[in-house]
Each structure stands twice: as C-alpha cells, then as structure tokens.
Amino acid sequence: MRRLFLALSLLAGLNVAPPVAPAFAQAPPHAWLFGAWTGGMFSAPANVPAEACFGQPTVIFTRDVVMRAQLGSQDYVQRAITSAQTQPGLTEFRFQPAPKPIGAGMLGLPGAPSLTGFGCSSPDWLPVKRISSDVIEFPGCAEFPFPLRRCPGR
Numbered sequence: 660m661r662r663l664f665l666a667l668s669l670l671a672g673l674n675v676a677p678p679v680a681p682a683f684a685q686a687p688p689h690a691w692l693f694g695a696w697t698g699g700m701f702s703a704p705a706n707v708p709a710e711a712c713f714g715q716p717t718v719i720f721t722r723d724v725v726m727r728a729q730l731g732s733q734d735y736v737q738r739a740i741t742s743a744q745t746q747p748g749l750t751e752f753r754f755q756p757a758p759k760p761i762g763a764g765m766l767g768l769p770g771a772p773s774l775t776g777f778g779c780s781s782p783d784w785l786p787v788k789r790i791s792s793d794v795i796e797f798p799g800c801a802e803f804p805f806p807l808r809r810c811p812g813r
Contacts, residue, residue: 694720695713697807707808752784753768
C-alpha cells in the first residue's frame with residue numbers, strides 16, 4: 660500500500676517522500692569541552708580515578724549550560740550560554756547576565772556579591788584555554804588558578 664501511495668504521488672507530481680531521520684545538526688564550537696572536569700580551584704592529580712572525578716567534578720560543560728562547583732556548598736552554579744566562540748587553543752563563553760544580589764546584608768550592609776562567575780574580569784564571560792585534549796585552564800580567572808583535567812572514562 661505504501662509503495663502504491665508513493666508511486667501515485669510521484670505520478671501526480673507531488674513531492675511526497677517517506678520520512679527520513681533528520682541529519683545530525685552541526686556540533687557547537689565548544690563540543691570538545693563537553694563533560695566533567697576536575698581541578699581548577701585546587702591542583703588535580705594527573706591520574707584521578709573516574710569514580711573520584713565524577714563524584715565531585717569542579718566544572719561541567721554541556722551544549723547550553725556551564726555548571727561550576729562552589730567551595731562549601733553541594734549546589735552547582737548554572738550559567739546559561741548565550742554564545743561560544745572558538746579560536747585555535749581558546750574558547751570564549753558569554754553567559755546570560757548574572758542575577759544581582761537581592762536585598763541588604765546583615766546590619767544594613769550591602770548584600771553579598773553574587774557567586775555566579777569564575778573570578779574573571781566579568782561574571783558573564785569565561786575564557787577557556789586548551790592545554791591538551793584533557794587539560795584546560797581559565798586564564799585570568801582568580802577563582803580557578805590551577806588547570807582542570809577531564810574526568811576519565813569508566
């Protein structure tokens with residue numbers, strides 16, 4: 660029946676083709692970073708076991724979001740990516756604007772600064788320098804003075 664329908668539609672001049680799986684969309688420029696990374700805030704060992712690395716990754720890169728661990732907290736800060744540009748050896752992220760601190764702090768002092776950045780010149784910008792396929796660093800970002808290592812496969 661399906662063949663008959665296709666034959667009749669071709670004879671009638673209709674361009675009806677059977678559904679075809681869509682081609683994979685082109686990967687974003689930062690696809691090489693996808694996954695979990697450890698270190699950055701501390702020096703990561705060269706041969707960190709997969710279980711230890713995936714148990715507490717420092718930074719996680721996805722297509723749309725970069726997540727970072729915070730010292731003293733179990734929560735990850737999530738930053739939505741607005742753009743990612745790659746040059747040889749460097750990828751620069753721009754994020755949606757960081758939320759402003761709400762309200763005043765204790766005793767009427769200004770509220771605590773938002774902990775949404777990476778210690779770079781702007782909380783809405785992150786440069787990622789590629790050292791090797793498994794080692795990166797965030798140049799000029801004070802909160803990540805050490806290189807990060809990709810979590811190894813299991």
